[in-house]
Amino acid sequence: MSSRRIAVIEAWFTSPSQAGKHRGYSASDVALHRDAGELTVDNTMARRLRHLLAEHTKAGTCITSLGVVDSTSLHAATEEGLVCAYVSGAALSFADVGRTDPSADLSDYLPSAVADKVNSMYRAQLARDRLNRGLAQRGFKCTDPMIPLIADCDSGYGLHTSVMKAVKLLVEAGTAGLHIDDMLSGSKRFDKVDGVGGVLVPLSEHKRRLVAAQLQLDIMGSECVLINRTDAIHSTHITSTIDPADRAFILGSPIPSLPSYASLRTSAERTAWRAAAQLCSIDEATARAAEAAGDLDLLQKYNAQVGSLCAGDAKRLALRLGIKVEWDCDIARTYQGWYPYRGCIESSLDRMKRTSHLFDVVWYCAISYLASEAEFFAKELQAASPGKWMMFNTTQASRARVKDIPPAELERIPHTLGRLGYSLNIMPLAGQVIHALGSARGSKAVLQGGLAAFIEEIAGPAEDEAEGRPLVAQWHPNFGSIADSVMDIIGTGE
Ligand SMILES: C[C@](O)(C(=O)O)[C@H](CC(=O)O)C(=O)O
Numbered sequence: 419m420s421s422r423r424i425a426v427i428e429a430w431f432t433s434p435s436q437a438g439k440h441r442g443y444s445a446s447d448v449a450l451h452r453d454a455g456e457l458t459v460d461n462t463m464a465r466r467l468r469h470l471l472a473e474h475t476k477a478g479t480c481i482t483s484l485g486v487v488d489s490t491s492l493h494a495a496t497e498e499g500l501v502c503a504y505v506s507g508a509a510l511s512f513a514d515v516g517r518t519d520p521s522a523d524l525s526d527y528l529p530s531a532v533a534d535k536v537n538s539m540y541r542a543q544l545a546r547d548r549l550n551r552g553l554a555q556r557g558f559k560c561t562d563p564m565i566p567l568i569a570d571c572d573s574g575y576g577l578h579t580s581v582m583k584a585v586k587l588l589v590e591a592g593t594a595g596l597h598i599d600d601m602l603s604g605s606k607r608f609d610k611v612d613g614v615g616g617v618l619v620p621l622s623e624h625k626r627r628l629v630a631a632q633l634q635l636d637i638m639g640s641e642c643v644l645i646n647r648t649d650a651i652h653s654t655h656i657t658s659t660i661d662p663a664d665r666a667f668i669l670g671s672p673i674p675s676l677p678s679y680a681s682l683r684t685s686a687e688r689t690a691w692r693a694a695a696q697l698c699s700i701d702e703a704t705a706r707a708a709e710a711a712g713d714l715d716l717l718q719k720y721n722a723q724v725g726s727l728c729a730g731d732a733k734r735l736a737l738r739l740g741i742k743v744e745w746d747c748d749i750a751r752t753y754q755g756w757y758p759y760r761g762c763i764e765s766s767l768d769r770m771k772r773t774s775h776l777f778d779v780v781w782y783c784a785i786s787y788l789a790s791e792a793e794f795f796a797k798e799l800q801a802a803s804p805g806k807w808m809m810f811n812t813t814q815a816s817r818a819r820v821k822d823i824p825p826a827e828l829e830r831i832p833h834t835l836g837r838l839g840y841s842l843n844i845m846p847l848a849g850q851v852i853h854a855l856g857s858a859r860g861s862k863a864v865l866q867g868g869l870a871a872f873i874e875e876i877a878g879p880a881e882d883e884a885e886g887r888p889l890v891a892q893w894h895p896n897f898g899s900i901a902d903s904v905m906d907i908i909g910t911g912e
């Protein structure tokens with residue numbers, strides 16, 4: 419039966435993994451873009467990920483997961499009990515970004531870089547799975563290597579067609595879940611140097627990314643889990659004021675005598691400007707102006723009519739009603755043209771609530787771990803979208819970032835998150851740090867003690883720890899056995 423038949427696509431829309439999503443387009447829209455022939459996507463791993471998320475949400479438990487950097491560490495972590503793995507754009511961009519140069523996590527590598535990494539890991543999982551069949555026959559205890567891979571699709575690398583192409587590459591590569599972020603591509607920074615942290619795109623643009631991603635999944639018939647990540651909590655700017663949904667968080671200055679921010683030349687001038695600007699939203703500026711003039715009835719009219727207006731139109735409404743509001747967000751733009759934005763947990767929540775019909779999982783991306791914030795976020799979100807799958811991460815986890823958290827609370831994180839309804843806690847860069855540390859420790863021993871130290875300190879203990887499981891050190895003969903078994907089937911050619 420042709421995969422482009424409307425009835426087939428309508429059945430897909432109402433299938434168990436898809437039924438909860440809202441689509442603003444029809445089956446014939448999808449049909450128009452489906453390839454000729456049968457669908458070729460294998461949904462096994464996506465379904466495993468869905469099953470994991472559903473089961474853990476139900477049980478009130480939270481999976482701890484790592485970003486892994488290659489097939490060897492993926493396999494080793496799987497042997498130790500990892501049930502799903504993350505493929506991090508940051509980890510790749512720092513060290514291993516394929517055909518382009520490493521740099522900061524700026525989404526400036528080829529969009530295929532993460533997909534290539536996923537594909538190499540997925541192929542290694544499949545090969546490992548084939549190998550295990552022979553190893554099990556030879557008495558080894560084998561762990562199922564097929565754990566779902568969640569891939570970083572960053573901000574989608576551009577507008578809607580770029581998002582669709584990136585999603586297609588990831589799905590074809592074997593990804594089981596992917597996330598799309600709401601930042602301006604390439605603008606990520608967490609340090610807030612010179613007042614700039616994350617830079618968001620308007621919510622409407624982010625929605626278009628999510629819809630483009632889902633459309634691509636529909637075109638492919640992929641059950642890949644779509645994860646919505648917002649960086650609003652630590653963002654300081656936004657590229658445009660066009661979306662009314664962002665109005666409450668877009669900031670301008672009510673002080674008319676200020677020079678424009680973009681005209682300032684030094685960081686010291688900019689710091690002083692920010693201290694003097696009394697940045698606030700148009701709604702706050704309007705309320706203050708009306709209250710100061712005793713125009714409470716005008717304020718009431720403003721509040722009744724402002725609902726669906728963007729910041730600029732809201733200001734025009736206030737002036738039209740006769741409220742003498744001074745508020746300028748253009749004066750506050752950076753030299754790149756970005757507007758100040760009040761990044762906070764409320765803005766993150768607001769973005770998630772307004773888009774929750776478009777994706778499978780909410781990613782609450784925190785700069786540090788704060789149980790009270792994780793709880794506030796979870797409760798508010800679940801009140802608006804009961805049962806929505808949620809995941810959590812602490813970006814750039816380091817001693818400094820968690821220094822104020824009591825050790826007992828840190829240890830309780832998986833328990834606390836599970837109780838709050840988060841089913842997945844990802845530590846994106848942990849795999850890279852583990853990789854580096856293991857390599858440093860092992861190399862130090864071998865460089866100092868040669869073969870004797872390698873056997874004594876590395877290979878020997880690895881054999882002991884394997885306890886009947888196949889070892890990385892035995893992959894050479896083990897993979898050889900695949901070639902032998904194929905040769906048995908092919909025969910001698912006589
Ligand atoms: C999750 C993340 O997108 C990644 O690429 O791993 C990064 C990780 C980090 O910088 O710690 C992010 O949180 O933006």
Ligand SMILES: [Mg+2]
Nearest residue numbers: 507508570572
């Ligand atoms: Mg990333």
